[in-house]
Amino acid sequence: MPASLRVNASRLQHHLDQLARIGALTTGGVCRLAFSEADRQGRDYIEARMRSLGLAVRIDRIGNILGTRRGTRSGPLVLTGSHVDTVGTAGRFDGSLGVIGALEVVETLNDAAVSTDHPVGVIAFANEEGARFMPDMMGSLVFRGDLQVGDARSRVDRDGVSVGEAIDRTGYAGTDDFTDVGVHAYLELHIEQGPILENANMTIGVVEAVQGLTWITFTLTGATAHAGATPIDMRRDAGYVAAAIVQYARTLSHEIESQRATVGLLSLSPNIVNVVAEHARLTVDLRNPDADRLAMAEERLHRFVAGAAAAERVTVSHTTDVRVPPVRFDPVVAGHVQDAATALGCRSMRMVSGAGHDAQILAAKFPAAMIFVPSRGGISHNVMEFTSTADLEAGANVLLHAALRLAG
Amino acid sequence: MPASLRVNASRLQHHLDQLARIGALTTGGVCRLAFSEADRQGRDYIEARMRSLGLAVRIDRIGNILGTRRGTRSGPLVLTGSHVDTVGTAGRFDGSLGVIGALEVVETLNDAAVSTDHPVGVIAFANEEGARFMPDMMGSLVFRGDLQVGDARSRVDRDGVSVGEAIDRTGYAGTDDFTDVGVHAYLELHIEQGPILENANMTIGVVEAVQGLTWITFTLTGATAHAGATPIDMRRDAGYVAAAIVQYARTLSHEIESQRATVGLLSLSPNIVNVVAEHARLTVDLRNPDADRLAMAEERLHRFVAGAAAAERVTVSHTTDVRVPPVRFDPVVAGHVQDAATALGCRSMRMVSGAGHDAQILAAKFPAAMIFVPSRGGISHNVMEFTSTADLEAGANVLLHAALRLAG
Numbered sequence: 001m002p003a004s005l006r007v008n009a010s011r012l013q014h015h016l017d018q019l020a021r022i023g024a025l026t027t028g029g030v031c032r033l034a035f036s037e038a039d040r041q042g043r044d045y046i047e048a049r050m051r052s053l054g055l056a057v058r059i060d061r062i063g064n065i066l067g068t069r070r071g072t073r074s075g076p077l078v079l080t081g082s083h084v085d086t087v088g089t090a091g092r093f094d095g096s097l098g099v100i101g102a103l104e105v106v107e108t109l110n111d112a113a114v115s116t117d118h119p120v121g122v123i124a125f126a127n128e129e130g131a132r133f134m135p136d137m138m139g140s141l142v143f144r145g146d147l148q149v150g151d152a153r154s155r156v157d158r159d160g161v162s163v164g165e166a167i168d169r170t171g172y173a174g175t176d177d178f179t180d181v182g183v184h185a186y187l188e189l190h191i192e193q194g195p196i197l198e199n200a201n202m203t204i205g206v207v208e209a210v211q212g213l214t215w216i217t218f219t220l221t222g223a224t225a226h227a228g229a230t231p232i233d234m235r236r237d238a239g240y241v242a243a244a245i246v247q248y249a250r251t252l253s254h255e256i257e258s259q260r261a262t263v264g265l266l267s268l269s270p271n272i273v274n275v276v277a278e279h280a281r282l283t284v285d286l287r288n289p290d291a292d293r294l295a296m297a298e299e300r301l302h303r304f305v306a307g308a309a310a311a312e313r314v315t316v317s318h319t320t321d322v323r324v325p326p327v328r329f330d331p332v333v334a335g336h337v338q339d340a341a342t343a344l345g346c347r348s349m350r351m352v353s354g355a356g357h358d359a360q361i362l363a364a365k366f367p368a369a370m371i372f373v374p375s376r377g378g379i380s381h382n383v384m385e386f387t388s389t390a391d392l393e394a395g396a397n398v399l400l401h402a403a404l405r406l407a408g
Numbered sequence: 409m410p411a412s413l414r415v416n417a418s419r420l421q422h423h424l425d426q427l428a429r430i431g432a433l434t435t436g437g438v439c440r441l442a443f444s445e446a447d448r449q450g451r452d453y454i455e456a457r458m459r460s461l462g463l464a465v466r467i468d469r470i471g472n473i474l475g476t477r478r479g480t481r482s483g484p485l486v487l488t489g490s491h492v493d494t495v496g497t498a499g500r501f502d503g504s505l506g507v508i509g510a511l512e513v514v515e516t517l518n519d520a521a522v523s524t525d526h527p528v529g530v531i532a533f534a535n536e537e538g539a540r541f542m543p544d545m546m547g548s549l550v551f552r553g554d555l556q557v558g559d560a561r562s563r564v565d566r567d568g569v570s571v572g573e574a575i576d577r578t579g580y581a582g583t584d585d586f587t588d589v590g591v592h593a594y595l596e597l598h599i600e601q602g603p604i605l606e607n608a609n610m611t612i613g614v615v616e617a618v619q620g621l622t623w624i625t626f627t628l629t630g631a632t633a634h635a636g637a638t639p640i641d642m643r644r645d646a647g648y649v650a651a652a653i654v655q656y657a658r659t660l661s662h663e664i665e666s667q668r669a670t671v672g673l674l675s676l677s678p679n680i681v682n683v684v685a686e687h688a689r690l691t692v693d694l695r696n697p698d699a700d701r702l703a704m705a706e707e708r709l710h711r712f713v714a715g716a717a718a719a720e721r722v723t724v725s726h727t728t729d730v731r732v733p734p735v736r737f738d739p740v741v742a743g744h745v746q747d748a749a750t751a752l753g754c755r756s757m758r759m760v761s762g763a764g765h766d767a768q769i770l771a772a773k774f775p776a777a778m779i780f781v782p783s784r785g786g787i788s789h790n791v792m793e794f795t796s797t798a799d800l801e802a803g804a805n806v807l808l809h810a811a812l813r814l815a816g
Binding site: 192193194195196199211213215223224225226227228229230231232234237239240242243244246247250253254260262263264265266267268270271272273274275276277283285287353354355356377378379380381382 | 619648668674683695787789
């Protein structure tokens with residue numbers, strides 16, 4: 001019977017819709033910033049669902065919620081989930097799909113009275129987005145044991161409110177910790193947040209890896225000068241060098257295999273129409289699934305910036321804000337995802353995740369992989385985020401069958 | 409005797425210092441925004457100086473102040489002056505030098521009891537900077553008769569205060585108009601506001617022309633996209649196109665003779681590190697002393713922007729915010745400036761003004777020219793603006809002798 005088992009698409013869609021009412025924006029999306037009142041209500045919804053499905057619920061001190069469905073054997077969990085916190089103007093699918101999808105899998109198993117050897121765990125990690133409190137993926141870092149709860153609680157938002165204060169105010173966190181929880185394998189269903197599946201007309205992405213990421217902020221200092229009165233060769237134009245860096249990022253993307261380089265954040269100062277910019281500040285976002293190539297991109301970028309700045313007699317300083325190494329998922333777990341997709345007749349492709357996810361944190365300690373479904377227009381972190389019910393259903397069915405293969 | 413006549417350098421410096429106390433900033437510069445209380449006090453200082461020098465003072469309805477020293481014949485004035493309003497964080501020399509210098513010339517003539525055929529007029533134009541109320545050079549536009557006082561009075565600042573309200577509040581403007589005032593020639597002494605004289609080790613710039621100016625604001629619209637999840641060739645990156653335009657501005661400066669092209673004002677939206685920019689907005693400042701070459705630069709810029717935007721599937725709209733044609737000063741008046749500089753033994757060079765000045769407004773109706781003295785480091789519109797007393801003195805002596813040659 002398990003091979004013919006399917007999730008209930010309308011029930012899956014219904015619970016996604018219900019969750020999207022919590023923190024709903026009038027523009028159609030949601031705002032459930034980590035540890036806010038809306039986030040607490042979102043997690044209450046998940047906890048209530050877990051209890052109604054008969055799961056044993058535990059909440060740890062950072063607010064991760066774990067619901068466990070008993071297996072025929074005790075032992076490590078086949079764990080699946082994601083997060084329900086969001087960025088400030090978010091869509092309805094990022095994170096939510098992985099948690100609601102996992103609960104739909106459990107309900108499907110319950111309805112069909114399927115028992116598994118391994119227990120199945122559903123988890124909602126706290127503060128994946130990092131939109132309010134850094135670091136992002138805070139809950140999974142605590143889960144993995146690489147971030148202490150005390151350290152996490154001390155992090156503050158822009159208004160000086162700490163994680164600890166915010167958690168205590170919403171009264172949400174538990175007293176538990178999950179150090180005793182064993183994980184046989186971790187699976188995460190997520191929207192792609194990019195246009196690759198849609199453009200390739202695929203339904204399922206079998207995610208084998210997550211790109212490494214480096215963020216470098218350059219601060220360039222030249223000299224203000226009158227745009228009319230100053231000959232070009234006497235200028236020290238910080239804006240000109242910044243623009244050259246933006247252009248070079250594109251060059252890097254073409255020169256190095258699988259490289260992505262983006263400048264989304266750039267500002268000039270004094271930013272006046274007829275004044276040559278004294279200061280420019282920009283952050284380059286570098287991504288590559290290969291650690292050596294990512295390091296090469298970083299090195300070439302620094303060499304280019306030094307040369308461009310020197311030619312314009314502009315000084316440079318930089319900070320490396322984030323450096324996350326690439327992650328390769330477990331081939332056995334990814335193989336189960338692939339097999340499930342193939343058995344279900346889904347159009348699928350192997351791919352690399354461009355965005356960061358809780359799964360990459362868990363992958364350092366446990367066998368893990370991810371399942372992607374298409375994002376219309378590649379749009380994410382935006383109220384326009386959209387995935388069709390059919391694609392949501394396909395993703396949840398692949399999650400169901402990959403989990404069944406892993407749980408035995 | 410007139411050939412040996414010299415201004416009093418310490419008196420010139422003293423009056424510049426006194427004027428700089430009005431609206432003084434703690435950082436060393438001044439703030440006398442047009443029609444503010446500080447501007448009124450500055451102009452009161454000038455009016456009092458004019459009266460103490462025995463000049464006949466008239467004030468018109470926009471606040472231009474004219475002080476006239478009688479000639480042996482009645483008839484058109486040899487007029488000289490500038491303005492005493494400033495930008496928000498200004499230096500002590502821009503504008504002020506032209507007015508204080510003109511008063512020093514009059515005091516020198518008085519002390520030596522020199523009489524001239526033509527009467528000599530000293531003028532302080534209202535609102536040259538346009539930092540609070542547009543258009544800039546408002547006072548000289550009214551003087552020339554190309555801007556009606558009623559129109560000028562209706563212009564509002566960012567807080568919705570009109571020129572008329574501001575003038576009436578400070579109680580400064582007169583009831584006069586200057587339609588009966590004839591001008592034989594107009595001379596303006598000014599700091600260069602650029603680095604050319606300093607770099608060439610020159611003391612006097614004989615200004616023969618003012619560059620034409622065009623400001624074009626481009627608004628680029630692409631699409632937001634996740635910096636990690638979106639392949640480069642699927643992007644519509646407005647920031648990338650903006651950077652290409654900044655780079656092309658430099659190319660234009662090299663390709664077209666005497667061309668200056670600057671981007672000092674640029675912003676991205678949403679301006680987030682890991683989000684491809686949906687919108688970019690930037691203004692290109694184009695200058696050329698030749699109208700045909702300026703038009704060519706504009707045309708090439710538009711062609712480049714259209715191509716770069718199309719290649720990235722980014723849409724473009726633009727506004728032409730300002731278009732001021734180049735001005736060629738009167739060769740006879742400029743010749744007198746050159747002759748005076750040469751006779752005084754000053755190191756001088758012919759040059760083009762990069763910045764705009766009241767003189768260019770008057771030049772459309774009256775013979776006019778300008779005298780530049782060096783700006784240290786080319787710095788202007790900045791509290792660090794500086795010109796040495798020796799250079800100020802040289803400039804005032806050239807003004808004195810050019811005026812004497814013109815006044816007969």
